[in-house]
Amino acid sequence: MTRASRHYKVMLFTLYLFLIICFSLLAIKSDPFDPKPIYMGLGYMAIITIGFITMRIFALNGDAMLFMLSNFLCGIGLVMLYRVDENLAYRQFIWITGGIALFIVITFLFKYYGQVMSNYKLLAFFSLALLAVTIIFGKEHGGSTNWLKIGGIQFQPSEFVKILFCLASASFLKDHKEQKDVIIYTVFVLMVVMLLFIQKDLGMAIIFFLTGMVFVYTATGVVKYPAIGLAMLAIGGGASYFMFSHVRVRFEAWLNPWMDVPGKSYQIVQSLFAIGAGGLFGSGLGLGHPEYIPAVETDLIYSITVEEFGLLVGLAIIIIYLLIFVRAYLSAMASEKTAKQLLLTGISSMLAFQTFIIIGGVTKFIPLTGVTLPFISYGGSSILTSFCFLGIMNSLSIEEVQQQ
Amino acid sequence: MYEFLAGLFKWILASLVYFFLFHTIQVIRLTGWYGEKANAYLIANDESKIKYELKGNNVIGRGQGCDIVLNNQFVSLRHAVITKNWQGYYIEDLKSSNGTMVNRRFIKKRKKLKDGDIITIGPIKLTYRS
Numbered sequence: 358m359t360r361a362s363r364h365y366k367v368m369l370f371t372l373y374l375f376l377i378i379c380f381s382l383l384a385i386k387s388d389p390f391d392p393k394p395i396y397m398g399l400g401y402m403a404i405i406t407i408g409f410i411t412m413r414i415f416a417l418n419g420d421a422m423l424f425m426l427s428n429f430l431c432g433i434g435l436v437m438l439y440r441v442d443e444n445l446a447y448r449q450f451i452w453i454t455g456g457i458a459l460f461i462v463i464t465f466l467f468k469y470y471g472q473v474m475s476n477y478k479l480l481a482f483f484s485l486a487l488l489a490v491t492i493i494f495g496k497e498h499g500g501s502t503n504w505l506k507i508g509g510i511q512f513q514p515s516e517f518v519k520i521l522f523c524l525a526s527a528s529f530l531k532d533h534k535e536q537k538d539v540i541i542y543t544v545f546v547l548m549v550v551m552l553l554f555i556q557k558d559l560g561m562a563i564i565f566f567l568t569g570m571v572f573v574y575t576a577t578g579v580v581k582y583p584a585i586g587l588a589m590l591a592i593g594g595g596a597s598y599f600m601f602s603h604v605r606v607r608f609e610a611w612l613n614p615w616m617d618v619p620g621k622s623y624q625i626v627q628s629l630f631a632i633g634a635g636g637l638f639g640s641g642l643g644l645g646h647p648e649y650i651p652a653v654e655t656d657l658i659y660s661i662t663v664e665e666f667g668l669l670v671g672l673a674i675i676i677i678y679l680l681i682f683v684r685a686y687l688s689a690m691a692s693e694k695t696a697k698q699l700l701l702t703g704i705s706s707m708l709a710f711q712t713f714i715i716i717g718g719v720t721k722f723i724p725l726t727g728v729t730l731p732f733i734s735y736g737g738s739s740i741l742t743s744f745c746f747l748g749i750m751n752s753l754s755i756e757e758v759q760q761q
Numbered sequence: 762m763y764e765f766l767a768g769l770f771k772w773i774l775a776s777l778v779y780f781f782l783f784h785t786i787q788v789i790r791l792t793g794w795y796g797e798k799a800n801a802y803l804i805a806n807d808e809s810k811i812k813y814e815l816k817g818n819n820v821i822g823r824g825q826g827c828d829i830v831l832n833n834q835f836v837s838l839r840h841a842v843i844t845k846n847w848q849g850y851y852i853e854d855l856k857s858s859n860g861t862m863v864n865r866r867f868i869k870k871r872k873k874l875k876d877g878d879i880i881t882i883g884p885i886k887l888t889y890r891s
Contacts, residue, residue: 361791364784371781378770378777386763420795422788429781638775641767666774673778680785688795754795 362413368425369409372432373402379436379642386643394439397450401435408457415465422684423751424460426677427732427744431456433674434733437662441647441654445735452737456744463748468756470749473524474696480525481545487514487521488552495556503558515553515561516738519707520745522549522565527699530576539573539582554597559604560718560726564710566590571706575699611724624651628660628719632668639667654735656727660719674733675716681747682709688754697753704746801850803829803843806879806886813887815850819843821882822855835859835883843874850874850889859883 380398384391405428412421431453439446474480491514495502505514529542546569553562570586597604610622618626627650634640645664647653653661663671685705689698708731718725729739803813813819819828824838831840837857844851853871854861861868862881874880878889 361788364787364791368781368784368788371777371784375774375777375781378774382763382767382770385766420792422785422792422795426785639771641764641771642774644764644767665771666778667771669775670778673782676782677785680789684794691795 365409365413365421365425369405372405372425372429375429376402376432376436379432380439382642383436383439393443397435397439397446401432401450401453404454404457405432408461411461412464420751420755423681423747424457426681427460427747428457430674430677430732431740433662433666433670434658434730434735436642437658437665437733438654438735440643440665441658441661445654448737449735449740452740455737456740459741460744460748460751463745464751464755467749467752470696470700470752474528474531477525477528480521480528484518484521484525485545485548485552487518488549488556491515492552492555503553503556503561513736513738515556515558516736516742518549519565519742522568523700523703523707523746526569526572526703527696530572530699531696534577539577542569542573557603559597559607560711560714560728563590563714563726564707564728566593567710568703568707572699572703575702576695607724607726611721614721624657625719625721625725627651628657628725629721631660631664632671632720635664635667637668639663639665639670641665652727655729656715656725656734657719658734659716659730662733678709678712678731681705681750684754685750688750692753697756701750701753704749708743708746801845801874802890803880803887804890806888815843815845817845820855822857831882831885833883833885836885837883840882841880852880857882 376398380394383394408424408428409421412424435446435449435453438449491503491505494505496504496506496511503513503515504511525545526542529545530538533542546566549569550562550566553559553565566586567590570583573582573586574580598608599605606621609616610625614622614625614629616622631645631647631650635645639645642665645661647661647664650657650660659671659674662674682705685701689701689705692698692701711728711731714723714726715728715730717723729736731739731743801815803815805811805813813829816828820839820842821827821829821831821836822838822840823831823833823836827839837855837859839855840857841852841854841861844853851871851873852861852863852868854868863872863874863878865879865881874889876890880887880889
């Protein structure tokens, strides 16, 4: 414990040093010298310190690993956002502060999850209702009708539905494992996916479908179900390729981006150029060209990060994501309770699919669909949801240690 | 000028990221993936170096019902107890005839244990590790 605490301190100071160097560079970059980024860096460091002390002292076994890893990702995201657009970074700063507060609250309060998960019908109803309301009153934003505006606050309901969906799935499947229950659950998943499809939010629809598959497999352990799921995904993908023009555009841009560089495949080509221009060690902070990349502050933030920090840091980001997910999976495997296993696997799979879809998308590994990169991309709903998931993970794994 | 600084610091930043990752792995190695190894234990200070894992409630004594049995005539049947709460491990003397010492001081009431504390029970010395 004591030796681990020494390493924790080194991690914390490395993070401080990283943030200070980045924000000082940004301060020097603007001519004349502009102290605002340094203030922001110091503010963020203060928040990290408060959160770190809270986690180390009050979180029972002093486990601050998830907190440190997520804040490292948030730190890189904040630096990149400040470099791309100053005003977005101020708002992101507020969201991250709220997210960390939510993370700490959920870490301590989620042990009462029995009450939350007792009523799966209500949770399922709310997740469907929220999506239906979005279709009726939603605003179009970048091709998808997935924004809701209530009293001046814009948010993306599909992000919050992720939490409701995971809670509903885990609480339903924990004691419903027969074949007829799986069929009922599949109908629920397909309803969610269809509602997202109507909103033209393809990436999110795929994430929900794959997570549903993971939930069913974790609950039943029958290989038949994910096989059927994959077949359904292939049929659905094929059908939507012929039915919707925007799916076809995305798919053709993936097959051969060089056919229509200024038009259909502009995003993916700019992303590839940016990643290629960065090379192994990057062009240096502030020396890249984010102005050429569309949607650089949300979906394609990974490209500009790799361009300016280099491929090595890009790989490190993927390793950090992996550490978060593997940790949740191992904790789920060690657990005895079905509800907890389901929730941990489902949540981490959802975040993992999201990360895979967007990082794979910008590197042209799979067709590009617009979802946010958890913890790094700009977006209040995304940050809050990701921190909420992380809080649930932390709370459940802490509970696991306590019982031993 | 800025180009030079940014070009210089990109190496430092990349090394910092991997330095961070290295220490992350170190913490995982020491505490386990989700903190499962973050247990405390007692080590006997003689040649045997026997390791006693600490649970929630550990009674130390000569009696057979104790969690940590020390076979020595100067140890009482139920000598001392180490309990865990949310802040850490606490040691308490159970009105033993020869008393319990932490770092060569007799304890009168409950005392919080720190890493490296030497607990003396009768003639036996144990080191607390966490």
